Amino acid sequence: MTDKFVHSAEPRSVDANRKPGSAGSKYRETNTTNQDEMSQSGNIMFDKRVVRGNTYAAQVLTANAQDERQRAQMGRERDKKKRAMKAAKTSNQPPMPTTPPAVGGRKHMEIQTENFLEELTDNVPEVDEETQTDFYMDRPPSPLFVPAKIGVDQSTQIENDLFDFNLEVAPILEVLIGKTLQVSMMELMESEELLSIRLHQQEFEQTRNAELAEVQRLEAEAKRKFAEKNRRVQEQKVCAEARHELQQKIAARSFAKNYLADLHGNVFSKLMESGHFFDPLAREVENDFIPWLFNEAVSHVEKAVTSRACADDLLESALELALKKKEEGDKEREDHARQVEEAKQKAIEEAKRVEEEAAAALKEAEGEGDDE
Numbered sequence: 001m002t003d004k005f006v007h008s009a010e011p012r013s014v015d016a017n018r019k020p021g022s023a024g025s026k027y028r029e030t031n032t033t034n035q036d037e038m039s040q041s042g043n044i045m046f047d048k049r050v051v052r053g054n055t056y057a058a059q060v061l062t063a064n065a066q067d068e069r070q071r072a073q074m075g076r077e078r079d080k081k082k083r084a085m086k087a088a089k090t091s092n093q094p095p096m097p098t099t100p101p102a103v104g105g106r107k108h109m110e111i112q113t114e115n116f117l118e119e120l121t122d123n124v125p126e127v128d129e130e131t132q133t134d135f136y137m138d139r140p141p142s143p144l145f146v147p148a149k150i151g152v153d154q155s156t157q158i159e160n161d162l163f164d165f166n167l168e169v170a171p172i173l174e175v176l177i178g179k180t181l182q183v184s185m186m187e188l189m190e191s192e193e194l195l196s197i198r199l200h201q202q203e204f205e206q207t208r209n210a211e212l213a214e215v216q217r218l219e220a221e222a223k224r225k226f227a228e229k230n231r232r233v234q235e236q237k238v239c240a241e242a243r244h245e246l247q248q249k250i251a252a253r254s255f256a257k258n259y260l261a262d263l264h265g266n267v268f269s270k271l272m273e274s275g276h277f278f279d280p281l282a283r284e285v286e287n288d289f290i291p292w293l294f295n296e297a298v299s300h301v302e303k304a305v306t307s308r309a310c311a312d313d314l315l316e317s318a319l320e321l322a323l324k325k326k327e328e329g330d331k332e333r334e335d336h337a338r339q340v341e342e343a344k345q346k347a348i349e350e351a352k353r354v355e356e357e358a359a360a361a362l363k364e365a366e367g368e369g370d371d372e
Helices: 032-040 063-092 165-259 263-274 280-371
Strands: none
């Protein structure tokens, strides 16, 4: 079985239109690592310095010409960098200010600012001008080149037919029959080969199925053993946990029993100390009577303090009212004395004025008597 050639799939024809590297291509994929190794090797076919093609028309440059060429290339690169820097500077500069829009009710107009004024019109003046070139006839087409005859013409006469079908068809039939027989033999050999390949494939399928069944049986047995192992390990874990829990329960029970042995006497003693068992009369005096007595004393003291505060407020308000009335009476007396003093002063001034008027009238009367 190992000496025979076995196919993993049925043979099939190859499509000639498939691209290399695609799925099912008839060519192998290109190995880039091999190409890199070949390019790095010493093969001159991968050397860029090797000139390919016709070398007769190649331009051979001298050393001076090569230097000049490099200098010109460097100059072009320098000019390109300068233009790029200039464009960057201009792009960073702010834009030129434009004319602001016209205010409401007005509009902008175009005005000439040159030294010489010229008339502005909507339609540009146009003038038609004509010219005529000399007349030339078209060149006639060139005639076809017909080489001159050289040699002598000869002729002959055939009496019978040149083509004999029975004689000429024999080699054609031999070729067709031979090709048909060859193709038939190749098809027969191909069918026999396909039959043998199919038999080998069936044998391989049977062997593979048997091996696959054995592998599946071994896998199922391994899985079953692994599952049994896990189950037993889990059972052992459960048993260990149950045993540990039982030990903890036994220890807790013994500890609780030892702890609760003297619990009854300790509880009653602590309750007596904390005051849960007490005299009702003493508890009522402490909890009800003494707090009520304290509250009543506090309320009585608060009432006395409140009455004293009210009396103090009344006395203060009375004193303030008396002082205020005293100040108002002093002010009224001062105003009355001032008014009396002013009335006396006015009466004195009025008496003086009357006396002066009487004296003046007396003088006038005496002067009139002297005149008479």
